[in-house]
Amino acid sequence: MTQGAHHTPGRRTVLGAAVLGSAAVALPVATQATVQAAERGTADRGPAGPRLPVPTIVGHRGASGYRPEHTLGSYQLALDMGAHVIEQDLVPTKDGHLVCRHENDITATTDVADRPEFAGRRTTKSVDGVSLTGWFTEDFTLAELKTLRAKERIPGTRRHNTLYDGRWTVPTFEEVLRWADEQGRRRGRPVWLYTETKHPTYFRSLGLGLEERLAKLLRRHGRDRADSAIFLQSFEPSSIQRLAKLVDSPGVVLLDAAGTRPWDFKVAGDPRTVDDLVAPAGLKWIASYARGIGPALDLVIPKDGTGKLGEPTPLVRDAHAARLVVHPYTLRNENAFLPADFRRGTDPAAFGDAFGALTAYFETGIDGIFTDHPDTALLARADFVSR
Numbered sequence: 001m002t003q004g005a006h007h008t009p010g011r012r013t014v015l016g017a018a019v020l021g022s023a024a025v026a027l028p029v030a031t032q033a034t035v036q037a038a039e040r041g042t043a044d045r046g047p048a049g050p051r052l053p054v055p056t057i058v059g060h061r062g063a064s065g066y067r068p069e070h071t072l073g074s075y076q077l078a079l080d081m082g083a084h085v086i087e088q089d090l091v092p093t094k095d096g097h098l099v100c101r102h103e104n105d106i107t108a109t110t111d112v113a114d115r116p117e118f119a120g121r122r123t124t125k126s127v128d129g130v131s132l133t134g135w136f137t138e139d140f141t142l143a144e145l146k147t148l149r150a151k152e153r154i155p156g157t158r159r160h161n162t163l164y165d166g167r168w169t170v171p172t173f174e175e176v177l178r179w180a181d182e183q184g185r186r187r188g189r190p191v192w193l194y195t196e197t198k199h200p201t202y203f204r205s206l207g208l209g210l211e212e213r214l215a216k217l218l219r220r221h222g223r224d225r226a227d228s229a230i231f232l233q234s235f236e237p238s239s240i241q242r243l244a245k246l247v248d249s250p251g252v253v254l255l256d257a258a259g260t261r262p263w264d265f266k267v268a269g270d271p272r273t274v275d276d277l278v279a280p281a282g283l284k285w286i287a288s289y290a291r292g293i294g295p296a297l298d299l300v301i302p303k304d305g306t307g308k309l310g311e312p313t314p315l316v317r318d319a320h321a322a323r324l325v326v327h328p329y330t331l332r333n334e335n336a337f338l339p340a341d342f343r344r345g346t347d348p349a350a351f352g353d354a355f356g357a358l359t360a361y362f363e364t365g366i367d368g369i370f371t372d373h374p375d376t377a378l379l380a381r382a383d384f385v386s387r
Helices: 030-041 072-081 116-120 157-162 173-187 200-205 210-220 237-246 263-268 280-289 316-323 354-362 374-387
Strands: 013-015 051-053 056-059 087-094 097-100 121-126 131-135 192-197 230-233 250-255 291-293 367-369
Touching: 051 056, 051 072, 056 374, 072 097, 072 173, 072 374, 087 173, 087 210, 097 173, 097 210, 116 291, 157 192, 173 192, 173 263, 192 210, 200 237, 230 237, 237 250, 237 263, 237 367, 280 316, 280 367, 291 316, 354 367, 354 374
Parallel strands: 056 087, 056 367, 087 192, 192 230, 230 250, 250 291
Antiparallel strands: 013 051, 087 097, 121 131
């Protein structure tokens, strides 16, 4: 498939946010894992709503393998490629607007370092226990932030993306909602979004709570219902719990590497780690307020000492038993990010065997996957569901 082409999804579908009602699904010939994933989806994991194919392909920060991340250009390309869902990360400005950046530190993703009028804003902060030096969204008004231009975050790996440096501004989430509404009207179907609250405990401590601002925007754009075409995600379970009290939009708890602790757990003195959350009891607890989990890929299939994929963990099976969807992150095409057994050649920026890696993860029965290269994932998905 050429870049920008529209891909027609396969026949397997799930109901939005939670996976699906049974009789509506026509299954092609597939692996046992695929069939089992579809059968699990026939259980009551959520209300009927807009349908998503399974495995769902999520455009991670848009089509960030081809355009600077979290720009309207990246989001549009992911949608044009056929990504089923488009992801945004949210951080606030000084005056309380939600904008789309992977981090509040905008040093690497904008031209702020080249702007002499903002030289005095450079500072050092502790964000979730990590000391960072740079420029931060919470020190800029929206009007000031809009004077900046977005750029490629990892130019050494994605040299071609630097062609688009300076082309787009930092979008507000409200701009993205308007864009999604417009694109949905043009296409005659809703544009799904996957929206993350970044560092919510940190921002609440600054008087810039994310959840209330996000909920207000969701209500304004009609994405506050259980069947809305959106997922709300966070690495902090308390943020999803807070959102669940404000809107009915489906929530997803993101899970970092094994042994780590969510920042809100550290602040609250909760001793649990990700290891506890991926155990059956932890998954049952998550299911009491969320619709799914977004685990790091290594929680689904760990790597061995050489960096090659090992044997799958029971996480997907256990999560499905708890009626949770599983959307792991993040598959990228470049050798630098692939398991060692799927790298090709020695150039870390060259593309490896992403098709093989995607198939390995699909075979675990996951419900979807985040990817920087939606076109590749869609082709791999088409091959997988037609087997």
